Amino acid sequence: MSYSLQIQEAKTVYKDKEGHQFGFDHCWTLLRFQQKWMVEHKKIEATRIFKAPTKNQISINLEDDNGNAPEPAPLKRPIGRKAAKEANKKTKSNEQGDDDEKESSKVRSELEEFRARRLESDRVKAEQLKLLINIEQKQVALREKEIELQARSEETKIMSMDTSSMNPIQAEYFISLQREILAKRAGKNGNE
Structure with a gap:
């Protein structure tokens, strides 16, 4: 039985069992070979071995090795x-x-x-x-x-300044200033 016939048969079984068509084809094509679903599929396969199929259950093997189905690459399961x-x-x-x-x-x-x-x-x-x-x-x-x-x-x-033409008080004042200047000069000259 070819791969596409197996898929069609699985869809008809789903429609008979659920009462409506399978609406997640686009998701199934993306996720069918993911590690999580491969592990889940192996768990289901392990439980099928121990249970005998009833009349209403039809077992369809989607992993037939007749060359029609693509082989999934072994993937490591993502961490939680x-x-x-x-x-x-x-x-x-x-x-x-x-x-x-x-x-x-x-x-x-x-x-x-x-x-x-x-x-x-x-x-x-x-x-x-x-x-x-x-x-x-x-x-x-x-x-x-x-x-x-x-x-x-x-x-x-x-x-x-000429003190002869000044009044006596002014003349005395300027004469005292002249003496101070001379004394200061004499002190500077002595220190040098």
Whole structure:
């Protein structure tokens, strides 16, 4: 009996037994050689050996070795949900460990880069601070010279004033200033 005739006979038996046609042909063609159903078929075959078929039951062997039926490839049965979840957790924990290691090395390298940038920034700031201090010291020295020049200019004016045409109080005031200037100059010259 050919494979297609066996299928047709199985469909007529199903229709007689159930009262309607088999509506899952598309599913059966996809799933018939899956490991789960092969194991299920072997279980049914094992129970058929011990039970004697009744008049209403007709045994149709779909795995006839006459060359018409395609041979299923031996497949390993897929793991169950629980085992799949456990395997997934293990791979995630391994990946997380790898990710943690990668992340920590990435953080270390970023930290080293940050330290290097920070040291360079500190060095540049120190150089800029030295330059600013140097510039400020020069400005202070210039300001002191300006003040000294202004003081000399004032002293020169005071020393060159003619006190004969002034009233006596003004003349006395400027003469005392002239003496202070002379005393200060004498002290500076003595210290040098």
